[in-house]
Amino acid sequence: MRTFFRAKYFDAIDNVNFQVKVHATQRFVVIDVMDEESHVSETIYWEHEGIKRDAFPNTSPIVRLYFGASYLEVPSMFLNEVKSKFRFAPYLSSSNAFLANNKSFLGIGLVLVILAMLVVLFTYLTENFLVNLIPPQTEVKIGEMLRQQIVQQEHLKIDTARTKAVNAFYTQIHLKSDYKVTIWVVKSDELNAFALPGGNIFVYSALLDKIKSPEQLVALLGHETGHIQLRHSLRSVMKNVSTYALISVIFGDLNGASAAVLSQLSKLNELSYSRENESDADKFAFEIMVQNHLNPKGMLELFNILKTKDQTEAIPGILLTHPKLEERMLWVNAAIAKKEFSVEINPRLSRSFPRLSPVH
Numbered sequence: 001m002r003t004f005f006r007a008k009y010f011d012a013i014d015n016v017n018f019q020v021k022v023h024a025t026q027r028f029v030v031i032d033v034m035d036e037e038s039h040v041s042e043t044i045y046w047e048h049e050g051i052k053r054d055a056f057p058n059t060s061p062i063v064r065l066y067f068g069a070s071y072l073e074v075p076s077m078f079l080n081e082v083k084s085k086f087r088f089a090p091y092l093s094s095s096n097a098f099l100a101n102n103k104s105f106l107g108i109g110l111v112l113v114i115l116a117m118l119v120v121l122f123t124y125l126t127e128n129f130l131v132n133l134i135p136p137q138t139e140v141k142i143g144e145m146l147r148q149q150i151v152q153q154e155h156l157k158i159d160t161a162r163t164k165a166v167n168a169f170y171t172q173i174h175l176k177s178d179y180k181v182t183i184w185v186v187k188s189d190e191l192n193a194f195a196l197p198g199g200n201i202f203v204y205s206a207l208l209d210k211i212k213s214p215e216q217l218v219a220l221l222g223h224e225t226g227h228i229q230l231r232h233s234l235r236s237v238m239k240n241v242s243t244y245a246l247i248s249v250i251f252g253d254l255n256g257a258s259a260a261v262l263s264q265l266s267k268l269n270e271l272s273y274s275r276e277n278e279s280d281a282d283k284f285a286f287e288i289m290v291q292n293h294l295n296p297k298g299m300l301e302l303f304n305i306l307k308t309k310d311q312t313e314a315i316p317g318i319l320l321t322h323p324k325l326e327e328r329m330l331w332v333n334a335a336i337a338k339k340e341f342s343v344e345i346n347p348r349l350s351r352s353f354p355r356l357s358p359v360h
């Protein structure tokens with residue numbers, strides 16, 4: 001059965017309006033233009049998909065529907081007719097009646113949409129994509145949150161005097177970084193160092209004790225700065241964001257998400273890098289050494305120090321996150337052989353370095 005509604009049609013091209021009769025089919029709103037004798041002189045078809053609706057309140061008895069530059073003024077009752085024929089018409093969605101009658105349908109639809117989004121996220125949102133979505137300011141905030149969390153949960157004791165000295169040393173290195181880097185010296189027997197997203201580097205005192213030259217220290221700090229600058233730390237963090245966190249974000253439960261992220265990230269052993277990331281950070285450090293006229297052999301010396309670390313140690317350490325030391329040493333040797341560089345004594349670094357020692 002076809003229900004016709006009287007309506008007013010405004011033709012944008014001729015800027016005239018007609019009395020018309022409208023009805024809905026599965027695909028179209030059909031507009032019959034009437035002549036003076038009430039005969040159909042012309043029929044216009046509007047596809048449901050192309051129709052837009054005005055923002056008049058739903059209680060208004062007249063609704064205006066747009067199609068391109070033309071529009072139609074129809075009794076709001078007409079929308080019920082459309083609904084019976086084509087319930088998915090986008091211009092129906094602002095109607096309360098529609099929402100009320102289709103709650104269960106909408107609920108299922110919403111779940112399906114979310115599931116589809118999840119699938120899309122897991123399939124297409126690679127680590128890279130997620131990393132690129134995060135602006136540096138957010139990265140800095142994430143890093144700061146992590147720093148506080150880690151210091152608290154791991155009961156890290158910061159050596160303030162050595163922290164001050166190592167930061168003073170760091171400012172004497174010429175390097176370009178988009179992030180403000182702060183270094184923290186942790187009182188610990190472990191040979192460890194790691195970088196957090198956005199600018200915090202932790203160096204453990206036992207490792208610092210073994211470092212005997214400015215070159216070795218620049219090699220270490222340059223490498224960790226590379227992880228920050230090249231956003232490896234952020235990448236590593238994103239890789240470890242659990243499914244739970246992702247789902248929480250999708251469902252708008254941000255507290256749950258951040259709690260999940262933090263609980264994952266506070267496990268430092270999760271902060272691991274790919275071999276490619278390691279070699280890129282080494283390249284970054286090598287460039288810094290060359291630019292500062294420091295002997296890149298300092299990198300080899302640093303790797304030798306790290307090699308002495310007990311590899312069976314369960315606690316996450318620089319060795320576990322830097323597993324291919326031999327391979328990396330080969331690369332440094334090759335780079336030294338290939339690259340031309342001049343080595344000079346940097347008096348400011350040489351002066352700053354002894355202040356790092358635990359007794360001074």
Ligand SMILES: [Zn+2]
Nearest residue numbers: 273278281322
């Ligand atoms: Zn590394």
